[in-house]
Amino acid sequence: MYIAHTSKRGEIQSLKEHLLNVEQYSGEFGSKLGLKNICSLAGMLHDVGKYSTQFQHYIEEIVQTGSSQFSNGGDHATVGGQILYRTSENKLLIAPIINAIFSHHSKLMNFEDPLSNSNKFYHRLTKENMELERIEQLFFEEIHNKHDFLACIAEAELELKRFTTRFLQFTKTQSIPFKSKLHFFNHLSVFLTKFIFSCLLDADKLDAKAFDDGEKMTISRVNWSLLQHRLNSKLESFEVKNKIDELRQKMSEQIVQTANCETAIYSLSLPTGGGKTLASLRFALEHLQQHNKKRIIYIVPFTTIIEQNVKEMNEILWRDGEKKVILEHHSNVLQDNLIENEAKIKRNEYRLPAENYVDNWNESIIFTTLVQYLNVFYNSKNRNTRRFHNLVDSIIIFDEVQAVPLESLSLFNESIKFLAGMANTTIVLCTATQPALEKISKKINPPLELVQNLGDVIEQFKRTEICYLDRPAGWNTDDIKMFIDRKMQDEDNILIIMNTKKAAKDLVLNLIGNTNFEIYHLSTSMCPQHRRDALIDIKSALREKKKKVICVSTQLIEAGVDISFNCVIRSLTGLDAIAQAAGRCNRHGEYAVKQVYVVKHSEENISQLKQIEIGGKIAHAILNDCAANNENPLGNKAMKLYFTRLYDAFDKKLDYLIGLTSIYDLFFKGKNTLGYMQYSNSIGTASEEYEVISNDSVTVIVPYKEGQEIVNKLVDHSSIFDFSQLMKDAQQYAVNLFKHEEKALEKIGAITTISFGNKGVHVLNSNSYHNLYGVAID
Template identity: 40%
Template sequence: MQYIAHIRQSDEEIQSVEEHLLGVQKLAESFGEKIGVKHIAGLAGMLHDMGKYTQEFRDYIIEAAKNPDAPPKRGSVDHSTAGGKLLYQLFHSGNPVPLNWMLAEVVGNAIISHHAYLHDFLSPNLESPYLKRVQKTEPELKGFDNAKQCFFQFVISEAEFQQYVAKATAELDAYLTKPWVGNYESKLMFLTKFVFSALIDADRTNTRRFEENKVSEPELCYKTLFAGYYHKLMKKIDEYQAQDTEKTEINRLRREMSDQCEQFADKPSGIYTLSIPTGGGKTLASLRYALRHAISSGKKHIIYVVPYTTIIEQNAEEVRKILQDNGNILEHHSNVVDDTDDGDEHEDGVINTRQKLKLAKDNWDSPIIFTTMVQFLNVFYAKGSRNVRRLHNLSESVIIFDEVQKVPVSCVSLFNHALNFLQTYGRASLILCTATQPALNYAAEQVDHQLKIGENAEIIANLDGVIEAFKRVEIVDRATDETFNTDKLADFVTEKIDEVQSVLVILNTKAVVKRLYRQLAENEFPMYHLSTSMCAAHRNKILEKVRGHLERREKVICISTQLIEAGVDVSFDCVIRSLAGLDSIAQAAGRCNRHGQDDIRQVYVIDHVEENLKDLPEIRDGKQHAKRILVDLKRDRNLHGGDILTVQAMDKYFKEFYAAFRRKLNYHVPKLRKDMTELLMSSRGDNTYNEAYKQAKRELLPLCIVNSYKTAAENFYVIDDLTKSVMVPFGDAGKDMIAQLNGNETIEDLTALLRKAQQYSINLFDWELRQLAKNDGLVSLLDGKVLALKESAYSEEYGLELENDSQLEGYWF
């Protein structure tokens, strides 16, 4: 009998179970080799679909192939448990042998979870979902004995299997004995997630290649590619220097700091800091480091992690122009496809619309990647196999964290753990970029889980002198003695635009941004509105217009949320910033007189009374700490170095800021009354669920790992409320893209479409989605996996229109 793993949609060709298992094993081994766990990952690959060696699965897949869009669910076969059960049966019985037990648990959890997300070893209700699965017996797990016999007959002999497991055990021993700042449980948690990542990507890649009838894909020579990029970058840097008719001090310093990045690239991989001031040419300098270090140390990816999507758009475009390569540079804003609740085992084996979405290439295998802090943290901690699939590709990478001080307070410990893992095991080099580096020092003092930064980690020499040389603005305090409402602020903006050519206003909430824009709508000068209610393509179009006015020295007003203040290359004559944390004020100041072409310009700090910061605690608290420093300076100009943006002022600000958030740094989950770090990596003795289990059951849980991976993932959101990505009909391209998503595309075409779709998507909260649904403003695409706005719910002026009443003409579907 031929046992079937997949049936190709185009020609009904069959992929046998052994072909699939051996193919996934080979890919998983190559992924696992990055951190020295080749056989551990390969073990997951060779066993993951062992349960397809049953008559029940063969009957199911033949029936499902006849009707791929409605495969049989009743009596569907559990084929993902068998491999995990085999490991449990062979290596997790009798007296505990710690390495065998841990191997069975790590690999077994990845196997039984590969159609959803990792199971809890011990859940809040004091049950073990992992044990429940691997202890399944007849009749729950039909055909297990036959599957086991076929596995040893067609895939690997029992003797060879024992030898393979012995190699995996040796790898586990070496992995666990490597020096590390965390405990055993944290090591095992990251290993489980890495193996799970390798398995998910290997499984989906092998399946996609079979469906597309591709034996393999050509491998890039990263060293050659990065060497070519480096040559192009240096040519551009030399051109900039030759064209620099104004040999200003700022331009000299930019080149000097860029040279320092090059020299630092010869050091071993590690965690380093890059404290280039705002406007100091950080993107090109960090790229210069990354390319040089990637060439010398054999890295395969250069990944930029930024706080806002606007920086992705700008930096990616800047890098594309220099490197002259579109195909190898990936922008990843968000997950357009929602897979957080994907339990799709009953659909495995045949290719329908939902499976195409799952198989679409979304694994961060590009040489250069631009993504956000949200997406980076989701890879390690969020639910959904699409997120964790990317984890193994963070190894052997140079990862540049731009504006690292924007790491959400609640995620500081988790961020530190992820970086320590990548540096210790993943052979990654990690660069922490910020103009306000003291943030890292004070976060480290307050947090339980330290970041492993070595001595002499700063790339730039003589920081104090560099900061002083880059001073281009004067901060004018209008926040301590008065407040502004929208009317008063509109008058102030009008007054300023009469004095200068350009004014940028940055406020803390979308509501007040929109209100001020409407208040000034009758102004005779060009005026623009920016917020995250607009998709990336929309914001790019507006920023392009704004830059045009600035370059031509025309009058222009721009009113924006904070998305414009970090990394967006614009230079206004005057900036008005609503009071927030000192790091935000410093970033806003970087949008004023950015290149030092004028004498000192003014940045006005105001207190806007109409901003509702109830749900923005970090902005609210940052505002309070910043105001205290402003009050000090109003009383005595000699305090804090005499200015709000000095190193002394920043020191005081961050020390107080992180002290105020001390209890939140480990990501507290209120409804469970636990920190995320306890759920993921507490030891047996410190795990309260484990202690409660002993009390309730009067026995020990027979596992080495007792942590709650699924519960943790279900409760992890980088921001407080879960958001979903929704496509928007902006411009002809956005409308056409939505119209094209009908499920008839090939996997390759769907991959390309979903990548482009990120430029035409926005993230919405649940309450916004509910209101849009109530107002008939949403359309569901691809069996509900993708959502899109109706055209009437999106405005050329503001972006999202919750009332679904914008005046755009036409209808796109």
């Protein structure tokens, strides 16, 4: 018997069993896009190199002695691709399959290298292997005879032909321009290769885990109609206290009536405080049952929104004693970075209980971040790509979609077009400030709006008046303080939102001396638990009204925080952020109309924050024009104009520029000359270079409340499992610092590093963390 794996129980899995299992799973996953035989080929061939003499000696020594003199079993991923290459001349078919096989223990390769005429893909295909013919013969004897193998290839060719025809029709409906046939196939290869790779990775991981655990993994499905009943019961229980409550109820009823609509890209453009979260869930539950979708996925920009929304939805949908139906996936729940290089650790040495589900997103309702979503398509890490096939036949709701980073907009558009047009997935773009995604060069067709008579609805929800206090010289911190003092003579509470942490902190320090007010602060200089505690205190102070309240915050309060102030002052920024700030003023219609004041802060340094800087200049012009023409600056017309001008200002940067090219071109265009395997794009390089958010920061654990206790435990613990759990807990007491902030704190000895094997954990000293504003950086 030829061996594939050994389990933690000492059992042996034959190579034949593993290859046939992975073939079956991969084919089942591939059938979602009509690519069953294509993905089956990847599954049956991926580990065929384990028939090699070197690998069998390696694994047999492990079985007998628990270790091996060989560092590993050699390269077992190349042979499967070589067998397919020897058998079929259809390069358009076999190149994506071979790439997936080659890469299933590493990362996807370029079809052509962007800066070199050298082709690593070709070199690997033609790599000499003295056992190739022997292994091929064993494959035909143990797995599939040559006749059946050729029949599978023939079926795969038909699948590719049908898929290509569909893709061509799809691109015509989306007005995607192609300069050449080569450009068309490069474009097609991105999602085709990533999808095949996803099916193979998940099939391989699931079979290995099932064997290691000694049982097949089962996924329980939820009773969708029961969840729908619970949601409807909750909505019916809401009291209608005012006009805003009445409007929320009306919009929810209207939106659910559209749930019989076809699979497409939709927008849900309710104003802030309009009840988008529950309205979108109501739509999704009905649409899913009518169209037999598999899951609902919420994509949000910030982890704070996940925590708030998951808590609210669990209270509605879940009952004690039941399995929770919502998978919450972000760094605050499970650590991704601890389990990246599987070659360096023993399988399952410190697997977290829910990790297998997290890795492939095979759950019914998922909450995750925009970063995680974009990484599925464009990041090089296999754990991200593994999730791709589970986005098919789904409903994906993008909450606060305007928060997609500008440099990723073109890539974002390509992903949602593919999902809606080719993968039977309904997309809902949910925000009060719809970005003009149909206005950029890599555009989508205008989304279909789920809210009828949107202009009228925006006016009906109007609870604030935007007052732009434009001064040629701007407003300094003292000016803003004096303005706050004047306004607090008439108001019980004010929220002030700054663009930078430094500006917010400087204003707080200027206000602290006034004993007539309670002063609160929110910024990312505070750890998540500190911010959560502060929000509880702020809401309590607003509710009890024992003392007047001033809250100074950065823009983190603008998305997903359900809080209402009588007056808001916003430092000049983009119009979308001003609209989000307005959503924290008179949120529930407590008063007829309240003011949101916009001022240009002359002392804020936003030269490195280009979107805020340029967005502010565009907003400056639109705010003045709207004031002159008596138009609503937060209306649909003004918002579309703002985003159109913003996108024009950034232009090519929307394609994610790197050097003389862009991530977009590396993925979708490639070289202008035909590659050896037909395709000429650089999927590997593009995936390696892509980061949703530039990782120019370092994380420190701060001594806020239980944070100090976590630090003490870190010093005493040595097992990886404990480290993993502690790191999970520590996320609530962690702050991300920019490099210059880290250096400033290190210079005064405020940061200590605790060594843990080959890892280091940075800890902030207690005298450098303030109970009001967090990390103390002078």
